Amino acid sequence: MPGVSNAMSLITAQNLTIRLEGRTILHDVDFTINESEIVTVVGPNGSGKSTFMRALVGALTPARGTVTRRAGLRIGYVPQTLHIDQTLPLTVSRFLSLPTRRNGREINAALTETGLPPEIAVQQVSALSGGQFQRVLLARALLGDPHLLVLDEPTKGLDQPGVAAFYLLVEEVRRRLGCAVLMVSHDLHVVMSASDRVICINGHICCEGAPVVVSKAPEYRAMFGQGTRGALALYQHDHDHSHGAGP
Amino acid sequence: MIFDAFFFSALVAGIGIALAAGPLGCFVVWRRMAYFGDATAHAAILGVALALAFDSAVSVGVIVSATGMALAVFLLTGRGLAVDTLLGVAAHSALAFGVLALVLTGERGINLEAYLFGDILNVSMQDIGLIWAGAMLIGGLLVWRWSSLLTATVSDDLARAEGIQPARERLILMLAVALLVAMSIEVVGALLVTALLVIPAATARSLARTPEGMAKLSAILAVTATSLGLIAAFALDVPAGPAIVATSATGFAITTLMGAFKRTHLG
Incomplete structure (x- = not known):
């Protein structure tokens, strides 16, 4: 699925490589986000998450590869605080x-x-x-x-209830307006409960796929806080380091 | 005696400068460019010396050197040195070389003090024309690019997401400051021209609720301070630059004290 453009896709990146000041920050990234999808990007500090987002919205020019945005795509951008x-x-x-x-x-x-x-x-x-x-x-x-909301660590500096309330709001807005959401987040429990797909980035896409959802019950989603098991699952996922983007 | 031709020339010139300096000064305050203003002003002194050495018009030398300083700072920013260090090196080097060049070129008629503190007796009809042309250029630039300049001032990231290039907006502001400095140096002087940008804007801050309100108020305050300062300069026979800046600073002190009084007594 990644890298394959289709009628539903809002942004498609193929073989995306970004260099900043002579350093390669991201290489060979294939990525697609579709209508109404919630995709979360996770990764350690300095892994290229923000660079990835900036390249997708067109603020950076790729050194190699392409980024294709659907014609007339409207992006709503929410920066870090x-x-x-x-x-x-x-x-x-x-x-x-x-x-x-x-x-x-x-x-x-x-x-x-x-x-x-x-x-x-x-x-x-x-x-x-x-x-x-x-x-x-x-x-x-x-x-x-917007057709697509882009949120770059939008809850930096908020306390736990504030974080939960904010993501609840994002989900609600998404449901009402039907826009897709692409976000960078450190809040793994949110990632586990609210995303359709998770992308782990560390210079390239380490792995991606549907988050390991412990329970799909709306009660679970509303509570957010019980995501520890989900977070652990994600860490294990991270450590096995399967290069999901490969052929 | 006050209302002679010199006074009116100086007043017309001063009002032109103030109308541009007020709104532009808001960006200088919001983006912390005060030290950059000093750097271009000091470069302007070097420009005076170069103009005299090459026998060209002072206004040409001043605009070339101030613009050159703006471009140099723009290109060197973000390459290792902290901005204030870079500006500290550039500003004071330009001033030192400028003063040395002025003295060494041995122009007997040159009055250094006039370029450091301003001399309204210098203002010719041609200067007035240049000042108003410059003021209209700066004003037009600010009106034309207002929304982009403001968005880039609030956040580089936000601007980029809207298709605005923050670096371009920054360059536009730096060139506008260089132009303002170049056209004001004869009236206000190189050492005080930054004050004309910063003080009216800082005074307007406590009284305004929106960026547009602050810009308009800053223009009004700058025109008032310039007019009163020039009257004082003529009446007391003192240099125009210090008189204008002292008037402006008094306005700042009064509004600040009034603000503090309001806060302590009315909530």
Whole structure:
């Protein structure tokens, strides 16, 4: 399946190799993400996860190989938590209008969609809590009516309940809007319960496939926290190091 | 005596500079480019010396050297040295070589102080034309690219995901600062021109709720400080640069104290 483009595929990468400042960060990656799919990328620090994401959205040019995006593909991007400089006065509604101007109705809808009260629109971004700000970042990504949400470690700096609530929201949004989701995550229990497919990256794709789901019950999904067994399963998966991307 | 032709020339020139410096200064504050402003200003002194040595117009020498400094810093950033170290080397080297060159070329008529602290008696009709052309170029650039510049200022990653190239926006801002410095050096002087960028913007920060509000307010504050400063400079017969910057700084002190007072007494 990987590397084979089809009508459902939003982004397809073939033999993707990325070099930055003379170093090869990623090599020979074949990857496809389809409509409505949730794919999670895991891997150690410095393994090339963020580079992979940036190459897929077109922010980096491949040294070799190709990245094909479906014509007219709209991507909503949620970065790792941003630091907004204290010297920059910025209301939530102004932030949501960057760089494309949005009207009040659109902004209200996006805030409601992400579980934020409409009054928050007039607040300064710097006054928000970490969890609120991540929701604002998600709201901003949704304003472009994306086919694909790209989330790069979107819960960095949130506490455990905050992380669980955020991913629950992502899943909910995905169900409602039907968009695909591609995310980098360290939260293995979330990976195990919420993803359709997991990609392990360490300079190349080490392994990929459906996560080992302990239980598919909605109760399990809602609880997230009981993912230890799932996480262990993933680690074992990691250690056997089967090069799944090979022929 | 105050309202003579010199004063009006200086005022028209000063207002042109302030209108551009106010909004551009906001980006200097948001992106922490103040030290970069100093580097280009010091390079401008070198430009004055080069212009005199090669017998060309001072404005040409100044714009070439300030732009050259901007390009050099842009190209060298991120290649090993921390940005403030790089700027420290570049800024002070340019100033040292500039002052040495000015003295060694032995131009008897040259008044070094005029280029360091500004001299409004220097302002000719041609200067006014150049200043307003420069101000309109900077203003047009900011209006045209506002959304991209702001997005790139908030986050490189966010900008890239929107198809904006952060490096290009950074270069545009650096060149705009170089241009502003080059056109202001005769009125405000090389040592104080950064203050004209930073102080009105810093004053506007505590009073604004949006980036656009801060930019407009910063322009108003810069025009007010420049006008009052020039009046003071003429009335007291002191250099224009220090008079403008001192006026601006007084405004900053007043709003800061008022802000502190409000916070302690009203919540």
